[in-house]
Amino acid sequence: MKNSSRIIVIGGGIAGLTAAENLAEIGWEVLIIERTGHLGGHGHHWACMATSNCNRCSACAVFDRVGRVLAHDKISVLTLARVASLKGEPWAFKVRIEPEEVREEACRSHPHLVLSQQREVCADFVVVATGFTPYDAKESPLLGYGRFPEVLTTLDVDEMLLRNHVQSFLKPDVSDIAFVQCVGSRDKQAGRDYCSQFCCKTSLRLARKLLYERPDLEITLYYIDLQVTGKEFRHFLKEMSGRMKFIQGTPAEISHGETEGKVIVKRFDPSEGKASIAEHDRVVLSIGQVASPENKDMADALGLDVAPDGFLALSEAEGSRVSTRPGVFLVGACSGPADLNTSSMQALAATTEIGRPAVMADTYRTALGRR
Ligand SMILES: Cc1cc2nc3c(=O)[nH]c(=O)nc-3n(C[C@H](O)[C@H](O)[C@H](O)COP(=O)(O)OP(=O)(O)OC[C@H]3O[C@@H](n4cnc5c(N)ncnc54)[C@H](O)[C@@H]3O)c2cc1C
Ligand code: SF4
Ligand code: SF4
Incomplete structure (x- = not known):
């Protein structure tokens, strides 16, 4: 050189x-x-x-x-x-x-x-x-990452896919998975009032991959505002709309449910004007990018x-x-x-x-x- x-x-x-x-x-x-x-x-x-x-x-x-x-x-x-x-x-x-x-x-x-x-x-x-650095989901303690084994991040699921360990995530008793968008992004109070750009697409791709492995899964995606630019991706979103549930409004808190192995997602439902709760087997936090x-x-x-x-x-x-x-x-x-x-x-x-x-x-x- x-x-x-x-x-x-x-x-x-x-x-x-x-x-x-x-x-x-x-x-x-x-x-x-x-x-x-x-x-x-x-x-x-x-x-x-x-x-x-x-x-x-x-x-x-x-x-x-x-x-x-x-x-x-x-x-x-x-x-x-x-x-x-x-x-x-x-x-x-x-x-x-x-x-x-x-x-x-x-x-x-x-x-x-x-x-x-x-x-x-x-x-x-x-x-x-x-x-960049991936957002550390433990910095949002109310979302339960690191406390509840049922709560993972997109990074964790991606790593399981990479190592061919996805079946350890998709155990037979897992039938209902939720994705939570904007974790670590769009947070004005924390000085991160920006969209991380990639994470809506990453969650949709992961959801499609999981449904490919297990077509019987029920998947819900909690979002603020879906960032899916590009004509091709809009087709992809249309396809996924028929295969999973999209709910506007991200959770304020995730906790353990009374049923073993279930987690409760609590959020404010703007259409009802009150708090709503839902139970899922696994929650995947869609983490963003931080400086x-x-x-x-x-x-x-x-x-x-x-x-x-x-x-x-x-x-x-x-x-x-x-x-x-x-x-x-x-x-x-x-x-x-x-x-x-x-x-x-x-x-x-x-x-x-x-x-x-x-x-x-x-x-x-x-x-x-x-x-
Ligand atoms: C969970 C997750 C999933 C994602 N999935 C996707 C996806 O499916 N599709 C997609 O398009 N994007 C995805 N992204 C985003 C993607 O990772 C980034 O867009 C991309 O990595 C940015 O590339 P970069 O080269 O700018 O930075 P990086 O990939 O962070 O690379 C920076 C490089 O610089 C090196 N470096 C850092 N500091 C120094 C230093 N001081 N001196 C010398 N070297 C240094 C680092 O070691 C690293 O090799 C994902 C991100 C996350 C967090
Ligand atoms: S989850 Fe979607 S809207 Fe939220 S920061 Fe990521 S790309 Fe932006
Ligand atoms: S671009 Fe296509 S082939 Fe390449 S890693 Fe992604 S899904 Fe696989």
Whole structure:
């Protein structure tokens, strides 16, 4: 690997990988710096949601992207590494990289990618793609997560699917499952007055997958406002409307029922103007995205700003992916909730913005060369 790379991408999730691949394709040398031992970020952990056909969850796009990035001759990768400081200006940044202090296991297939000692590299631009943290449902104690084994999160169910353990969730005595939307999102009091974007689609895909495994299941989805943009997804929603119950209004409290193995979902029913209760065998909390608690340290190291909701702040420039520091771009869920597709689109947008000066510079160099 060369000591000088023209673009540094911090974070190897879908956003960082997409930015790296596209930048490399238009001629840049790219160095990806990833804190963990593996590329792929959170998307690497999502199970395939296919039933008899593909459910378009985009999870396999992450695997494909990791393979292409590792094979690309213009992309270098350093894992178990973090950026300690960023000095200088666009076209002349100096980036200090250090080995990550909390070392998890390195990827066995690519042990040579591990950073072993501190180094400084030059960069023309920096792309930050450090992602998000899934909401910890224990922070909503009234919903019973961690207290009642019948209450799980979408992350838990996804993990069971990934490990082929879904039958331990769908035990024969489980016949009635409820999904609860917006857990950790759309919460003004907690400073998270935003929609996490992906979780309505994730719950619907999971529901479809569970119904595929067990067509006799009764599934209810408690929601505030369904976010299902896109023509295809509206068809999907129409299909699911005939197969499960949708109830507007999310629960205030989940508790144990008198019947063993059942939980009671208590909520305010606006149509009746009073509290209503329903019993379910299992409840799946549809958790959202929250800003990484490390964004403050990241912002300090890179000279960036943090927005009031804790995500990294973009500049005021309309439609731009540039941060509040010129030459440093933000893509994916580090700058606000984003699903896999949106994260990739933002990476493409940043590539286009960075590509413009690159094209200009190349043209300029070519013109100088001709003199
Ligand atoms: C339960 C759940 C289910 C979901 N299911 C879906 C789904 O079905 N479909 C969908 O489209 N989306 C889904 N999402 C959302 C999806 O995970 C995100 O859209 C996506 O992961 C965002 O990609 P990213 O690259 O921005 O961030 P991440 O995936 O978080 O990747 C960030 C990367 O940066 C690295 N990193 C962090 N800090 C540093 C640092 N300081 N230095 C170097 N590296 C660093 C991390 O280790 C990680 O590899 C789901 C989310 C949750 C919580
Ligand atoms: S998009 Fe999702 S459901 Fe479709 S094949 Fe890929 S991982 Fe499976
Ligand atoms: S995507 Fe759906 S569940 Fe997620 S925060 Fe938005 S409205 Fe709530």
